[in-house]
Amino acid sequence: MPTTNSLDVISSLCKRRGFIFHSSEIYGGINGFWDYGPLGCEMKRNIKEDWWKTTVRNREDVAGLDATIIMHPAIWKASGHLDTFSDPMSTCKSCKKLMRADQVWDILADGEIGQGLAALIVGGVDAGKVAGWCKGKAKGLAPNLAAVRDADALTAAFEKIKADPAAYADAQALYVLLANAKGSQPAVTPCPYCGGELTEPRPFNLMFKTVVGPVDDPANVAYLRPETAQAIFAQFQNVQVTSRQQVPFGIAQMGKSFRNEVTPRNYTFRSREFEQMELEFFIRPDEAVELICGTVTTMADSPDLSVPQASWGWEVWHKYWVEQRKAWIQACGLPKDSFVEYWQKPEELAHYARACVDIEYSFPFGVQELEGIAARSDFDLTQHQKHSGKSMEVFDEPLKLAAAKLDEAAKAAFTAKVSAEWATRGKDAEAARAFVAKLFEGKYVPHVIEPSAGVDRMMLALLCNAYEEQKLTDEKGKEDVRVVMHFSPRIAPVKVAVFPLVKNKPEVYNKAREIFGHLRRRCAAFWDEGGAIGRRYRRQDEIGTPWCVTIDFQTLDDGTVTLRDRDTMQQERLTLDQLKAKLEEALL
RNA sequence: GCGGGUGUAGCUCAAUUGGUAGAGCGCGACCUUGCCAAGGUCGAGGUUGUGGGUUCGAGACCCAUCACUCGCUCCA
Numbered sequence A: 001m002p003t004t005n006s007l008d009v010i011s012s013l014c015k016r017r018g019f020i021f022h023s024s025e026i027y028g029g030i031n032g033f034w035d036y037g038p039l040g041c042e043m044k045r046n047i048k049e050d051w052w053k054t055t056v057r058n059r060e061d062v063a064g065l066d067a068t069i070i071m072h073p074a075i076w077k078a079s080g081h082l083d084t085f086s087d088p089m090s091t092c093k094s095c096k097k098l099m100r101a102d103q104v105w106d107i108l109a110d111g112e113i114g115q116g117l118a119a120l121i122v123g124g125v126d127a128g129k130v131a132g133w134c135k136g137k138a139k140g141l142a143p144n145l146a147a148v149r150d151a152d153a154l155t156a157a158f159e160k161i162k163a164d165p166a167a168y169a170d171a172q173a174l175y176v177l178l179a180n181a182k183g184s185q186p187a188v189t190p191c192p193y194c195g196g197e198l199t200e201p202r203p204f205n206l207m208f209k210t211v212v213g214p215v216d217d218p219a220n221v222a223y224l225r226p227e228t229a230q231a232i233f234a235q236f237q238n239v240q241v242t243s244r245q246q247v248p249f250g251i252a253q254m255g256k257s258f259r260n261e262v263t264p265r266n267y268t269f270r271s272r273e274f275e276q277m278e279l280e281f282f283i284r285p286d287e288a289v290e291l292i293c294g295t296v297t298t299m300a301d302s303p304d305l306s307v308p309q310a311s312w313g314w315e316v317w318h319k320y321w322v323e324q325r326k327a328w329i330q331a332c333g334l335p336k337d338s339f340v341e342y343w344q345k346p347e348e349l350a351h352y353a354r355a356c357v358d359i360e361y362s363f364p365f366g367v368q369e370l371e372g373i374a375a376r377s378d379f380d381l382t383q384h385q386k387h388s389g390k391s392m393e394v395f396d397e398p399l400k401l402a403a404a405k406l407d408e409a410a411k412a413a414f415t416a417k418v419s420a421e422w423a424t425r426g427k428d429a430e431a432a433r434a435f436v437a438k439l440f441e442g443k444y445v446p447h448v449i450e451p452s453a454g455v456d457r458m459m460l461a462l463l464c465n466a467y468e469e470q471k472l473t474d475e476k477g478k479e480d481v482r483v484v485m486h487f488s489p490r491i492a493p494v495k496v497a498v499f500p501l502v503k504n505k506p507e508v509y510n511k512a513r514e515i516f517g518h519l520r521r522r523c524a525a526f527w528d529e530g531g532a533i534g535r536r537y538r539r540q541d542e543i544g545t546p547w548c549v550t551i552d553f554q555t556l557d558d559g560t561v562t563l564r565d566r567d568t569m570q571q572e573r574l575t576l577d578q579l580k581a582k583l584e585e586a587l588l
Numbered sequence B: 001g002c003g004g005g006u007g008u009a010g011c012u013c014a015a016u017u018g019g020u021a022g023a024g025c026g027c028g029a030c031c032u033u034g035c036c037a038a039g040g041u042c043g044a045g046g047u048u049g050u051g052g053g054u055u056c057g058a059g060a061c062c063c064a065u066c067a068c069u070c071g072c073u074c075c076a
Helices: A007-017 A038-057 A074-079 A101-110 A112-121 A127-135 A151-163 A171-180 A229-234 A236-243 A286-293 A314-331 A379-388 A397-404 A408-424 A429-440 A455-466 A506-520 A533-543 A553-558 A576-587
Strands: A020-022 A034-036 A062-064 A088-091 A098-100 A209-211 A221-223 A249-258 A273-283 A339-343 A355-363 A366-375 A447-454 A467-473 A479-485 A496-500 A525-527 A547-551 A560-565 A571-575
Touching (some): A007 A533, A034 A038, A038 A062, A098 A101, A101 A112, A151 A171, A236 A249, A286 A429, A314 A339, A314 A366, A339 A366, A455 A479, A496 A533, A506 A547, A506 A553
Parallel strands (some): A496 A525
Antiparallel strands (some): A209 A221, A273 A447, A339 A355, A467 A479, A547 A560
């Protein structure tokens, strides 16, 4: 049903009808920041409330948290954001490409230039072969390399290689020489794409910095959080104890996050200030599950994913949450075939992640991530345990009881088995033994499954999906275009609009006001008395109001009203009680 | 941050070679109106993104700046 459309059409409707405005527009706007207008903030609120209801209130095993945006800077040291979010970047002065300074040599090795160089150094560097490459193939591959561009430079390089071939026996050293043969000072780092000169690496901090306290001193620097998740880990023990939850259980949080993106792009899709809905769902390590249940259910067992089981291993929990998240996305109104599940390949995963699924929606600008569901092992809690010195372990009574039933031989066998498994993942036996010893005491650092969604992205996807331009032809054959936003009723910013059929008849008008008064107490209702009835319907179509109620002369006689459906444009007559019941059911 | 394109009313767009800014839609008021963008009358809205400069005169030309957009980067 959704019409193929460009982002321009969506964004102009959003502005015209008050969904989304450019932040600080009267001062020329500010890149990467967006405001939600009257309808937009209602809709965004609906998305968040629906997520909260589904993730927290309707479950017994998830507790909520609302932490601050500014936290102790040590949190970002522990999480790794301080290091990974401040990559020094270099730009090529010739081809203008931007790259992480620490990846220059990897890019070179992976590219055609690197392969060309690698071929040259097989069996020892030969100055003649190098010169031949510079005059031939390299003209296409690395046109901006000094030795390719400049004959004198090539000659200088030729002499240096002849003098000491062993010094240039690896691709990187050789490439640097070809860029610096004439001894430029300081030495030039050549671009791995074209051989041109790279700028000095400049820090690119993706976290927003601020200063806590009145003194503007480097010691007081703090950061606006780049994700909400870390607060959950930092408050893990407090929440666990006060909520009286036992693993497996989750902690959920919604809130603003900030990233100083290099290039905000695609309307609200990549913003510098955005809102997240994150759940950290803590589970037992598989080894603990095995001790308690005697077995670990994996996806190979084709488990029923509808009700969580104690025997589930991380793999099943991960898949369970993928399914839960997809179900929610569908319930919000995105059709099943409009998004895909993308399983990150092993080489794409962060080093601590065991699996990560991206739910990708096909936006007008391409298939892009809506949310991610990551299996992050015990990485986060362990990091905070290390950096804070505070224990992140939980005590698991069933685990201790199960371990107590094992005799020494069984314990030794279990320890040996775990050590062997850990060894295949490159972990040392010492760590495995310490981990198992803790397990026998009923203690471990929980592992975590992290479904992390972007509110703004979900909203953008819903806007894109809902938009339709319908060609209508009336009985007289007159053509007309109707713009409809097909929001699901639970997400729609306005649920019901109320119209008096005519406004110059006080009886009808007053009756309509009375009915409007009833409805607005139950759901987001909108009053419109301006213009012809058809125009009023169309105005509501454009903002996605599912139902319009019209009060006419018959209402005065029998108390019934007409309920007009947005998608079918059909009307039915209902009593006020029937109407209330219908709305209640649809919005539950 | 770098390079290409763009910026006129709430929206979509006009405005000869530089000559003093306009249309449609929308919006507001009133009248009319018995169900799908109806009709009538009246009305509000722009220092042409912003700031400089060239010129007798700039929406148009030059410079700067801000933003949008496409690439490099990124992933809620």
